[in-house]
Amino acid sequence: MVWYFKIWTLVLKGLLLFMLPLILVVIILEKAFSIIQKLIHPITTHLPQEGIFGAGMLPLLAIVILFFITLIAGVWIEKKKVKTIIPFLEDKLLVLIPGYTLLKSRVNEVFGDLDSKCKSVLVGENDQWKFGIEIERNENGYSMVFFPDPPDAKSGELKMIKSDSIKILEVSMSSLTNLIKKYGLGSTSLIK
Template identity: 30%
Template sequence: MNNFVKTTVLGGLIFLTPIVLVVAIVGKGFSLVHGLAKPALQVLSVETVLGAATIHIVSVVLLVLLCFLAGLYSRTAGAGRLGNWLEKRLLEKIPTYPLLKAKLRSALQPEQLETLQPIMVRFDDSWQFALLVEQVKPDASLVFLPGAPDAWSGSVCIVSGDRVEPLDVSVQRIIQLMKRLGEGAAPDLSQLRFGAHEA
């Protein structure tokens, strides 16, 4: 029971940390923009039928505009170099950053995930859902083993080619199955011959 409580609390902490981080960043950005917009509106003597709500609306619009401009800048070569430098020197030292980055990428740029190939990996007498990242050698594959219920809390390992079986599903389907602890996976596994490699 104690172990169950401990692992559940830790799992909840890992799950909530990136969410809290995003909320904190957005909240800080909103406060900054709000602080800049309020005196500007007072100087311009801007008054509308919305009254006090005007400052909040303007702040949200400015924050969205700022994010849009930052997004445009992020597409430039200079921003790419700056982003890589910040990741290596600062962001990668934050434990939850890689997890948050993977989640955002899967949500906002799902097409980038299509470079990963869904597979099943055999470990002794069990099989596990996985994503083939790349072939490191003709007989060795670098794979990502998704976690459950959070697919991006998994691990990376190298397995021999004879332990890998292709899986005809999308990456998003794998993520969905992990969220549901594998429930409903039977139709996706109907073509696999479990035990075919056993001695």
């Protein structure tokens, strides 16, 4: 591969897999903050004129309101009725966000959500083994496995593989992705 093609590939990956989601989150938070400030602007005459820690009362109040809105949204998401809507949203809308599924699995892992079906695995092919993430397993004896590529572990290859050629690792997905980011350095400690 020509060196400049590799550079452009890395630039595009960085743009699409890192910068775009980050910019979208910043834009959404900025827009939410702006809307809240406009809604509470009429009560600014009743707020003290001096700020706290160098910030005015209006932005601080907007931050507090945004915090409570997200807290209420978090409580609302835990409701049983809402949990039935979330898979529909994920299938139709959220899959369009690059790296969403991998990020969701890592968040579930951090917060101890055992419903996460993704597992760290080793897949054997012709006396060679490859690290992967089992996305799902069906009753016909096949598994969908994502093979992340270094250095970012967000892009890679997706394959349907016979489940009997897969060894499930007792390793968290974050540990596996960190291992892949280091080009496999330290992988011998995972294999028993």
